[in-house]
Amino acid sequence: LADSNRSQVIIIGAGFGGIKAARALRKAPVDVTVIDRNNYHTFQPLLYQVATAGLEPGDIAYAIRGIFRKQNNVAFRLGEVTDVSLADRFLWMSDGARLPYDYLIVASGAETNDFGVEGVSEHAFGLKTLDDAVRIRNHILFQFELCNSRPELVDEGALTFVIVGGGSTGVEVAGALMELFDHVLRKDFQRSTIEPAQIILVEQGARLLPSFNDRQSGFALKKLERWGVKVELGCSLARVESGGCVLESGKSIDTKTVIWAAGVRGASPRGFDSVPVLSGGRFQIRANLSLESHNEVFVIGDLAGAQVDETFLPQTALPAIQEGRHAGCEIRAAVRGKKSRPFKYRDLGQMATIGRHAAVVELPGGLKLRGYVAWLAWLLLHLIKLIGFRNRASVLVNWVWNYWTFDRTARLIFGHPVDRNSASK
């Protein structure tokens, strides 16, 4: 593929942003190399459904080589980028390879941000990768199996599940977990095993879903509480320990399961020490998404410090997609000698699902939906957005099955060994 006359573009990361950027370079006279540490793209908005046994991991993962099968100027490379030399325009891979570039797109996404809370990295579960999701699923299902054989473990908090963070991830996990307990595990286990199970959702602020309108937040709170989730507002975590967690108020909770959904922070390979880092680990960038110091390097997605009205864009899929497309177009323009344009974010609104028949949607025109219609809109959009017919069909089959039967066939303890002795992470 490589042609020494053509510009070499390297894209680090095959998330939403990286894929869109590569696509935007489809007709550009460049050679594109997409690098990712996995051979699949993860549809992150549905990670929480894998973590709560609603979908199989394979339903939300798609082979990257399959995505670019028909795009001849893209090569894929599996591996980890260990270091980037901005000055000399090359990067190092973990297998020792040294890859030079003319243009670089940094789309390496985000990682769990513990905000310095003690014990999070050792004892809490993050939810940013497919591995994380499967680890949570296996751990939760295993707690029930454990308490089925050894009911005395309930007193140690084996069936107390703490979710930290009342943003959309936290709300989605809490709602889906309650459905798993109430509709599925209730039929799998005896009453004495399932009854003591409790879900506690801890949010530092005064309301759930802070990025949404007040009434939407109230709707989410009402729904979750009606289903039996204990929501603790204005409450933050002091630390996580091996057998529990301690709140700022001094109250401690016995639990083997703390799911950390309180936030993320941009994650990049080494080599960007000279770039100013802003809130949420975002890199300071120019209006066209390139680095101040290196106009051949673009930063997109969770790592990009793009702002609208002096507010950073959320670290979610929609900005990543638009930024990816823009970075690709910028490189195409540069190669063709055309002029650079600033990135303009088109607000498409936001949505979050709470559970069965319950979601919230806010559209940019000011239209706000709650409940059943919002839930249908959420389902439809996510189904359409899943890449590839196969995944869509499988997700649809799963959803219809789960909906009609209140069953979840994905409740398998598989793919990550659970620690069968200590019973905590």
Next chain:
Amino acid sequence: LADSNRSQVIIIGAGFGGIKAARALRKAPVDVTVIDRNNYHTFQPLLYQVATAGLEPGDIAYAIRGIFRKQNNVAFRLGEVTDVSLADRFLWMSDGARLPYDYLIVASGAETNDFGVEGVSEHAFGLKTLDDAVRIRNHILFQFELCNSRPELVDEGALTFVIVGGGSTGVEVAGALMELFDHVLRKDFQRSTIEPAQIILVEQGARLLPSFNDRQSGFALKKLERWGVKVELGCSLARVESGGCVLESGKSIDTKTVIWAAGVRGASPRGFDSVPVLSGGRFQIRANLSLESHNEVFVIGDLAGAQVDETFLPQTALPAIQEGRHAGCEIRAAVRGKKSRPFKYRDLGQMATIGRHAAVVELPGGLKLRGYVAWLAWLLLHLIKLIGFRNRASVLVNWVWNYWTFDRTARLIFGHPVDRNSASK
């Protein structure tokens, strides 16, 4: 559930035999405990499709609690049986629990049999569990990714795949692997990466599929060779090493991938030292499948030494299912004071698939099918036999997709870390 007046039945293993036995006890006045080390049942006949990226692991796994959801006299227990005391009628679990029984059904299946060949357990891949299958899938896909970045590894045999054993498992893996290479990976990778890939199927005997008719064997050989599989008949392995394997002839093959499909041997917990062991690790049993020394203990499936015409039944699903049903009926009869009956095997024939449009079927009446019709019969039977609507639907979606598009969406390196440095097992 436990009622001291009711007989306690323990079933070790939730494979085909164990599940059928529990089902047969549906209306018996007994309490049944099914024990398995996984919380799911594995549909083993399709393991080879997971190993060759045709199906997702979840497609052939089914939550055991879901299977028995409507059978009130069954309790499930996740864990490993470490020891059985036949004399005192109880068993020990790995979590320290001691479970007494009145009747015991040993349905713990089989494990890979290396027949004493050196290096198999260290350097070859078995294919008996879902973990095995995922490990093989990840390893194979990773070899291609490796050779994509480092073409020099091809000379070390990174793209040489050796399958040992020409029975149905070996033939199925060889055929499905060739399809994966030829139809899927050929589009994913450059010509120079995919061209050197080769599959070598090694069989000790004079023909493939030895349990089938001569002409069926010839058909399988012709098909596989036409697709490009190198079939080495009358050839056995002397040993497996970290970078290759050595044949009895002294010839050595550089390879990172030896898949051992040469045979299995019955596997049981400790405590059966007093029971005579026959060919293939089978336990010697009476005509009603119980142990000579303990008529309250039944042995079924891969472990059972049941014979027809002085030949042991094959260690496959069909005998296990019939034996499971018989053992359940025997216990039901015993509890009700009715008399014991000998097990009678009903021959339902055998089938094996070679690949696209190619399978062989032998029915008990003497009817033999080859090719397209046999392949359709194979597909239909396996689809019907998969437990649960969801799995069937998902498998059907996968198969139709794979068939029409020559694509395989399950080609994900996920769920088992591959050793990225040594690149061999």
